[in-house]
Amino acid sequence: MSLLINAIESIQVGIEDYLTNDSKRYLSAVRNIFAGVLLLYKEKLSQLSPSHDKGLLIKKDIKPSYDNEGNLIFVSKGRRTVDVQEIKEHFSSLNIKVDWKKFDELNQLRNDIEHYYTDKSPDAIREIVAKSFIIVRDFIGEHLKEQPRLLLGDKCWQALLETADVYAVEEEACIKSLEQIDWKYQTLKNALRDIRCPSCHSSLVKGEDQDGDEYSISTPLICISCGKEFDFGDVVEQCLSDSLAAETYRAMKHGGEALIGTCPGCCQDTYMVAEVQCAVCDYQLEYLECDMCGTSLSLDEQSLDGFCSYCQHQCERIMDE
Ligand SMILES: [Zn+2]
Ligand SMILES: [Zn+2]
Numbered sequence: 609m610s611l612l613i614n615a616i617e618s619i620q621v622g623i624e625d626y627l628t629n630d631s632k633r634y635l636s637a638v639r640n641i642f643a644g645v646l647l648l649y650k651e652k653l654s655q656l657s658p659s660h661d662k663g664l665l666i667k668k669d670i671k672p673s674y675d676n677e678g679n680l681i682f683v684s685k686g687r688r689t690v691d692v693q694e695i696k697e698h699f700s701s702l703n704i705k706v707d708w709k710k711f712d713e714l715n716q717l718r719n720d721i722e723h724y725y726t727d728k729s730p731d732a733i734r735e736i737v738a739k740s741f742i743i744v745r746d747f748i749g750e751h752l753k754e755q756p757r758l759l760l761g762d763k764c765w766q767a768l769l770e771t772a773d774v775y776a777v778e779e780e781a782c783i784k785s786l787e788q789i790d791w792k793y794q795t796l797k798n799a800l801r802d803i804r805c806p807s808c809h810s811s812l813v814k815g816e817d818q819d820g821d822e823y824s825i826s827t828p829l830i831c832i833s834c835g836k837e838f839d840f841g842d843v844v845e846q847c848l849s850d851s852l853a854a855e856t857y858r859a860m861k862h863g864g865e866a867l868i869g870t871c872p873g874c875c876q877d878t879y880m881v882a883e884v885q886c887a888v889c890d891y892q893l894e895y896l897e898c899d900m901c902g903t904s905l906s907l908d909e910q911s912l913d914g915f916c917s918y919c920q921h922q923c924e925r926i927m928d929e
């Protein structure tokens with residue numbers, strides 16, 4: 609039971625830090641809330657551990673041993689406990705379904721806040737509190753089979769609930785205003801979910817003019833957290849990369865193609881492979897098919913004067929001979 613108590617206390621202390629409205633305590637709020645989430649996960653692993661060793665699934669190291677009847681069992685050893693990756697693997701083996709996309713986003717925000725944090729970004733903290741709330745509420749209810757409001761106490765629960773509600777309303781308004789702009793390409797429409805203020809890193813970004821204009825790099829945007837005004841061109845690389853980096857990594861690991869590339873026209877990482885088009889300068893592929901064998905050419909092969917890398921290689925061999 610002590611893990612669960614620690615988890616709840618950590619979240620409560622985090623919310624107290626947050627409610628002080630003292631920016632010096634915001635970082636501590638983020639760390640406490642995040643630590644609380646991890647402790648909730650460990651509580652579940654402890655509950656699932658065998659009765660002879662309730663710490664078995666939480667410890668990094670285990671060793672084989674015998675029980676009183678001489679049966680082979682595993683017991684934990686040492687003090688090191690599982691990290692995020694190991695928790696994910698255990699949960700997946702044990703069929704505990706967690707929305708890891710939400711958790712990873714929270715983890716990323718926590719990382720960013722350690723690096724980007726300024727006194728001007730209380731809203732980024734608010735976003736973390738709002739997003740933690742969903743994770744904490746769902747996990748306590750679904751996997752620990754407890755009532756989150758009772759566990760967390762009224763004060764903490766109300767603060768979480770209100771923060772999440774206010775945030776959701778603002779987020780909705782931002783999404784609506786961005787949808788007024790014609791983003792033309794599906795890849796860009798998807799990437800808008802990852803748009804962030806270049807100054808305070810908040811995701812509460814609004815479109816400034818809302819007359820159904822087609823987007824461009826000078827489409828004006830405004831951060832409603834810190835008030836910074838900027839152009840879409842200032843965030844397009846970040847936005848595409850955040851939106852497609854994980855998918856690109858997965859695709860390439862399985863021998864597939866990257867989903868974004870460096871544009872030969874403007875040298876930014878804004879070439880959208882699915883759209884065969886750069887989001888910034890409208891660059892399109894110069895050579896579509898290999899002059900020699902007719903195979904379709906990728907972005908990387910554009911520098912080969914109209915040949916695919918295979919034919920180019922063959923030509924070089926013939927010339928060398
Ligand atoms: Zn901002
Ligand atoms: Zn370009």
Ligand SMILES: [Zn+2]
Binds near residue numbers: 899900902915916918
């Ligand atoms: Zn060829």
